[in-house]
Amino acid sequence: MKHDTFDFCPVYDQERKIANVYISKISAHGLSGLAQSKQSGGQCQIQFAGLSACANPASSSPTSVTTLNLSATKARLLIGGTPFQLSATVTPTTNAVSWTSSNSAVATVSSSGVVTVLSVGSATITATSGSISATCDITGNVLFITGSIITSSGNQVPVYWRNGVQTILTTTPDQPNGTTCGLSTSGNDIIVCGYKANADWSSVTPVYWQNGNSHALAIPTGYYSTGGEWIDQSTDAAGNSYIRGTLVSRANHNNIPGYWLNGTWTPLSMTLAPGVTASSGDINTTYWDSTTKYWGGWLVDPTTNKQVPVYWANGVVSVVSLGTGQIASDAATYNGAFISSIVGPPDLPSVTFFLSANDSNYRPMDPTMLTNGMYTPVSTGGTSNGVIWFASTLKNGTIIAQGGIGSSVNFYNAAPMYWKNWQVIQLTTPNGYPFGNAGSWQYTDSADLVFTGNIGSTTTEQLPVYWLNNSIVSLPLGSYNGISNISGEAKNCTLVNY
Numbered sequence: 001m002k003h004d005t006f007d008f009c010p011v012y013d014q015e016r017k018i019a020n021v022y023i024s025k026i027s028a029h030g031l032s033g034l035a036q037s038k039q040s041g042g043q044c045q046i047q048f049a050g051l052s053a054c055a056n057p058a059s060s061s062p063t064s065v066t067t068l069n070l071s072a073t074k075a076r077l078l079i080g081g082t083p084f085q086l087s088a089t090v091t092p093t094t095n096a097v098s099w100t101s102s103n104s105a106v107a108t109v110s111s112s113g114v115v116t117v118l119s120v121g122s123a124t125i126t127a128t129s130g131s132i133s134a135t136c137d138i139t140g141n142v143l144f145i146t147g148s149i150i151t152s153s154g155n156q157v158p159v160y161w162r163n164g165v166q167t168i169l170t171t172t173p174d175q176p177n178g179t180t181c182g183l184s185t186s187g188n189d190i191i192v193c194g195y196k197a198n199a200d201w202s203s204v205t206p207v208y209w210q211n212g213n214s215h216a217l218a219i220p221t222g223y224y225s226t227g228g229e230w231i232d233q234s235t236d237a238a239g240n241s242y243i244r245g246t247l248v249s250r251a252n253h254n255n256i257p258g259y260w261l262n263g264t265w266t267p268l269s270m271t272l273a274p275g276v277t278a279s280s281g282d283i284n285t286t287y288w289d290s291t292t293k294y295w296g297g298w299l300v301d302p303t304t305n306k307q308v309p310v311y312w313a314n315g316v317v318s319v320v321s322l323g324t325g326q327i328a329s330d331a332a333t334y335n336g337a338f339i340s341s342i343v344g345p346p347d348l349p350s351v352t353f354f355l356s357a358n359d360s361n362y363r364p365m366d367p368t369m370l371t372n373g374m375y376t377p378v379s380t381g382g383t384s385n386g387v388i389w390f391a392s393t394l395k396n397g398t399i400i401a402q403g404g405i406g407s408s409v410n411f412y413n414a415a416p417m418y419w420k421n422w423q424v425i426q427l428t429t430p431n432g433y434p435f436g437n438a439g440s441w442q443y444t445d446s447a448d449l450v451f452t453g454n455i456g457s458t459t460t461e462q463l464p465v466y467w468l469n470n471s472i473v474s475l476p477l478g479s480y481n482g483i484s485n486i487s488g489e490a491k492n493c494t495l496v497n498y
Helices: 326-331
Strands: 006-009 011-013 016-021 026-028 035-040 042-050 053-055 066-071 076-077 088-091 098-101 107-109 116-117 123-129 132-150 156-162 166-167 177-186 187-198 202-210 215-218 230-233 241-249 256-260 264-265 269-271 282-290 293-302 306-313 317-321 335-340 352-357 364-371 374-377 385-393 399-406 415-420 425-426 434-445 449-456 462-470 471-474 487-496
Touching: 006 264, 066 123, 066 132, 076 116, 088 123, 098 107, 107 123, 116 132, 132 187, 132 449, 132 462, 156 187, 156 256, 156 487, 177 487, 187 230, 202 241, 230 282, 241 282, 256 293, 269 317, 399 449
Parallel strands: 076 132, 156 177, 256 282, 282 335, 306 335, 364 385, 415 434, 434 487, 462 487
Antiparallel strands: 006 026, 011 016, 035 042, 042 053, 066 088, 098 123, 107 116, 123 132, 132 156, 132 177, 132 487, 156 166, 177 187, 187 202, 202 215, 230 241, 241 256, 256 264, 282 293, 293 306, 293 335, 306 317, 335 352, 352 364, 364 374, 385 399, 399 415, 399 434, 415 425, 434 449, 449 462, 449 487, 462 471
């Protein structure tokens, strides 16, 4: 008798009228003395207690899979970026896993679960073991960057680059100049906020371009725009469009922070305390969660004529305390501070700049991190100047912030850099272009880190670039009316999958 393990088929006992009897994985050796077997052509017939069954020892199957889990259920990846490693955890662990892609034109997957994005779009990666499967949704994205270029005639023209290809945004003969600021997406819409201006920038209109089409934002009576403030768009869960920005009062020429809600301007509260109304202010950043819209910035206290850092939560203004420690003591000699980035509630950890009192242009800047009410000076890599433009926390808890560091003599002779958990990492620049700054950044699920920005030579030349994992990539300046452009800047970026 063969000492094998058999899977038995259903049987029917003619004498006892018992149907659907199953015997699985029983050793023929264990039936010694109770059953007789006869093997022919690989089939083993066994008679046991009036039951008959058939078994084929050559067709033994793997152990049944009970669970199959993937290391990710969705991933946003960049075309040309780092391949994404998917891992499968299967029980029992001895079972093999196979991988397939629903759209190999967008993303391929290797036999070991490495996903490579080839084009814009979506694909589902499926891992299968036995009869169990698990999936991960992949989106292939291109890098979308906004900015502006300077033409040979001296005009500043708004542009964007999609996957490195430049498109000039619409201007008009009476407003040949323009620049871009914020960039956002809503559904399949790409929304770029910025300004258009006449030849000498004496008349400025805040605008947004939706999929390349220009729309002017209404300026109410009593206000005007200088084009010097950052404006940015966000869409809430109900589909309402908010464009934050700053207008200037014609009565006293002070900056008034506010926002356009579906095209209608609403000023934000400037009440610092009962009976104390700020004379001027600005918004620098936006952070929204499921219930609250936060804006961060500054207001000028009329009693001290200094900037105080503030944030608005659903329109209600709160002053950020400077505390009672050394930072607060040092701040007494400064012109003020402002919120440049809100990382997130509940403690609203924010990045602030303290502005030196020894310079009428508010330079140099000392970047400082406020977390849970405690201030921590941020390293500037041994220099006496630094600026942080935006900070955010990744899924794994890592804090990334970007900006620049420079000398105490001239902040604008800065080196492009970023902070990773508040440790300075300088971005590479080519020979002859020692200066620059990082203006915006994106992070993919394959850990690709992208920064946009500019590099400059010892002259006034400025070139738009981006860094992918600290490798610099130049953006084309292009031409305007058939003549090559002379310089430019890259400002904001996002990843889009259309």
